[in-house]
Amino acid sequence: MAMAALRREGRRFATPLISPRPIAAIRSPFLSEEDAPLGVRSISTQIVRNRMKSVKNIQKITKAMKMVAASKLRAIQVKAENSRGLWQPFTALLGDTPTVDAKKNVIVTISSDKGLCGGINSTAVKISKSLHKLNSGPDKENKYVILGEKAKAILVRDSKKDIELIITELQKNPLNYTQVSVLADDILKNVEFDALRIIYSKFHSVVSFLPTMATVLSPELVEREAESGGKLGELDSYEIEGGETKGEILQNLAEFQFSCVMFNAVLENACSEQGARMSAMDSSSRNAGEMLDRLTLTYNRTRQASITTELIEIISGASALEG
Amino acid sequence: MFRQASRLLARASAVTRSRAFSSQVPAAPAVDSTFVESWKKVNPNMEPPKTPSVYMTPRPQTPTSIPSKLTVNFVLPYASELSAKEVDMVIVPASTGQMGVLPGHVPTIAELKPGVLSVHDGNDTKKYFVSSGFAFIHANSVADIIAVEAVPIDQIDPSLVQKGLAEFNQKLSSATTDLEKAEAQIGVDVHSALNSALTG
Numbered sequence: 472m473a474m475a476a477l478r479r480e481g482r483r484f485a486t487p488l489i490s491p492r493p494i495a496a497i498r499s500p501f502l503s504e505e506d507a508p509l510g511v512r513s514i515s516t517q518i519v520r521n522r523m524k525s526v527k528n529i530q531k532i533t534k535a536m537k538m539v540a541a542s543k544l545r546a547i548q549v550k551a552e553n554s555r556g557l558w559q560p561f562t563a564l565l566g567d568t569p570t571v572d573a574k575k576n577v578i579v580t581i582s583s584d585k586g587l588c589g590g591i592n593s594t595a596v597k598i599s600k601s602l603h604k605l606n607s608g609p610d611k612e613n614k615y616v617i618l619g620e621k622a623k624a625i626l627v628r629d630s631k632k633d634i635e636l637i638i639t640e641l642q643k644n645p646l647n648y649t650q651v652s653v654l655a656d657d658i659l660k661n662v663e664f665d666a667l668r669i670i671y672s673k674f675h676s677v678v679s680f681l682p683t684m685a686t687v688l689s690p691e692l693v694e695r696e697a698e699s700g701g702k703l704g705e706l707d708s709y710e711i712e713g714g715e716t717k718g719e720i721l722q723n724l725a726e727f728q729f730s731c732v733m734f735n736a737v738l739e740n741a742c743s744e745q746g747a748r749m750s751a752m753d754s755s756s757r758n759a760g761e762m763l764d765r766l767t768l769t770y771n772r773t774r775q776a777s778i779t780t781e782l783i784e785i786i787s788g789a790s791a792l793e794g
Numbered sequence: 795m796f797r798q799a800s801r802l803l804a805r806a807s808a809v810t811r812s813r814a815f816s817s818q819v820p821a822a823p824a825v826d827s828t829f830v831e832s833w834k835k836v837n838p839n840m841e842p843p844k845t846p847s848v849y850m851t852p853r854p855q856t857p858t859s860i861p862s863k864l865t866v867n868f869v870l871p872y873a874s875e876l877s878a879k880e881v882d883m884v885i886v887p888a889s890t891g892q893m894g895v896l897p898g899h900v901p902t903i904a905e906l907k908p909g910v911l912s913v914h915d916g917n918d919t920k921k922y923f924v925s926s927g928f929a930f931i932h933a934n935s936v937a938d939i940i941a942v943e944a945v946p947i948d949q950i951d952p953s954l955v956q957k958g959l960a961e962f963n964q965k966l967s968s969a970t971t972d973l974e975k976a977e978a979q980i981g982v983d984v985h986s987a988l989n990s991a992l993t994g
Contacts, residue, residue: 556874559850560867560938564903564930567847569829601837648871648942670843684843705901708933712904713889720905727928731940732846734871 514777519770523763530759536587537752544677544745550646551674551738558685558735561728566703568686571696573666575614576606577635579658579733580626581671581740582619584639589747591672591740592621594682599626599670602684603633616658618737635662642741648734655730665692669732674742678750685736687729690721856933860898866913868922868939875922875944881915884937886929887987897935904929908987910947910994911939921947923991925984952992959985 580599582592599622603613616636617623623637636658644650667687672680688696694717697706714720826845833842866884868876884895887909905928912921927941962981969975 550872553873554871555849556867556869556877557871557940558846560869560928560930560940562846562850563853563932563936563938567826567845569826569845570832597837597840598843601833601840605832605836652942673844673849682841682843683846683849685846705933709901709903709930712893712902713907714905720903723905724903724928727940731871 514773514780516770516773516777519766519773523766523770526759526763526766530756530763533752533756533759537749537756540745540748540752544742544749547646547738547741547745548674551735551742554735554738557731558728561731564709565688565693565706565728568688568696568703569668569684571666571686571688571692573606573664573688573692574610575612575663575665576602577614577616577662577664577667578602579616579667579669580618580622581669581736582617582622583740583744584620584642585744586621587748587751588744589751591680591682591743591747592619593625595670595672596622596625598682598684600630602668602670603630614662614664616662641737646734646737646741648730651734651737652730655726655733659726659729665689667729669736671736671740672743672747673739674746677746680743680747683736683739685732687725687732690718690725693721693725694718853932853936854934857935861935862897863935864895864897864899865936866939867937868911868913868941868944870941870944876913879913879915881913883914884939885910885912885914886939887911887924888929893929895929895931895937899931899935899937901933902929902931904931906939906941908984910987910991911941911944921991923947923950923988947991950988950992955985955988955992959989 578599580595582595586592599615603615606613613633614635615626615630615633616638617626617634618638618641620639623639626634638654638657641654666689669685669687671683671685673683675681693703693706696703711717711720714723825848829845830842863880863882864884866876866879866881867874868879882896886893886895886904887906888904889907890904892909893904906924906926908925909923910921911924912919922944923946924939924941925943927939929940930938932938959982962978962985966975966978966982969978
């Protein structure tokens with residue numbers, strides 16, 4: 472009778488652990504005894520231990536990725552901050568014209584090649600798509616030029632026919648002005664545009680990245696806006712030195728402006744990518760740490776429960792022998 | 795005679811209001827309200843992207859009388875060499891010749907050729923050899939000079955200049971296609987400008 476009572480006690484402990492397979496799969500996947508050989512009733516801590524090991528490894532890896540991103544950020548942040556003066560003279564001269572009415576809009580979306588960098592790439596693509604909608608209308612066309620794998624993956628799915636150029640692996644060599652100016656030259660040669668809109672994430676601080684849109688107008692559009700007054704109205708008061716015609720100078724100016732703005736945009740985007748990756752990996756290691764804490768508690772509970780069960784079996788066996 | 799000197803414009807130390815022609819002078823610092831409104835119509839749930847003018851310190855207004863000093867900004871892709879420096883005069887190598895810029899110069903957009911840029915402040919002069927670029931002189935005596943590459947003159951090695959000049963001259967004479975000729979001609983131009991910068 473005592474045995475029966477003890478057995479009942481035993482079963483009450485054991486029930487949550489030795490549940491039929493489907494419930495185990497749903498409720499407590501750690502606590503099942505499939506791993507133990509047949510006939511042995513001890514509850515196995517093996518599964519919990521395996522999970523703990525893998526979560527600890529993930530924590531180490533994400534911590535290492537955060538350190539790597541931090542060091543890359545330090546290197547490229549200096550360059551980005553030094554290049555910030557480059558586009559300011561152009562904006563001071565030609566103003567900032569996000570609402571210019573252009574027939575052929577080309578949206579240059581800058582994104583990263585590698586993932587695990589938070590939400591900056593999806594934000595950039597969302598903004599590009601909204602711009603596409605904003606500038607759509609009769610006899611207006613919008614095209615995309617994509618820099619980076621991540622934006623390509625998203626935009627290729629639904630806007631394939633609007634994509635003009637895709638450029639990837641930009642950061643294989645350290646970024647410098649020559650490389651970016653060759654890239655800008657490529658884009659200018661192959662794409663017809665009235666207005667170029669460059670979308671990138673500006674690096675404001677390690678935790679804040681501001682999506683930004685810079686506009687570069689084609690020389691014809693600059694002339695048209697200058698004549699019609701408004702933001703560029705004072706451009707006509709500027710004397711032009713050098714070159715044969717005003718048009719030639721404006722052409723060179725537009726191309727130079729595009730390469731300067733691109734250089735700064737690419738650098739800022741690279742900084743934002745590293746910063747976003749840092750914070751993503753940081754929150755990932757923190758989550759892994761919390762998960763590890765919870766798993767440790769479960770592990771200890773399982774371990775104690777199996778010890779208790781063993782003790783009960785031994786004691787009940789011994790008392791059964793004594794009679 | 796030096797006609798226009800402008801190149802290095804330092805931003806005026808008194809940062810007052812935005813430039814006269816950028817009509818974005820509302821309460822907020824240079825945010826384009828028409829853009830924000832049209833954005834809200836298309837995508838009300840998302841913040842509109844910022845535009846570069848938000849990140850810039852606004853330029854000073856055109857003063858009524860000619861200021862005494864020229865403010866010069868000299869920027870390169872990898873550094874801001876001079877930023878809002880007040881100087882007396884600047885001489886830029888425009889493609890039409892050396893151009894002197896004094897405060898109160900007429901607004902100008904000048905394309906630059908490889909040559910010497912000199913910044914005069916009181917008695918000291920600093921000379922740089924500049925590859926091409928652009929120079930903007932604004933009505934408020936602010937000069938922006940953007941160059942792709944610039945080195946102080948004292949860092950140029952004369953022997954390398956001679957060697958480069960000889961090499962490009964030889965390439966020019968042996969060039970076949972138009973592209974090769976153009977490239978060799980550019981090399982010759984730059985090196986002879988370097989040469990005259992060192993001697994002159």
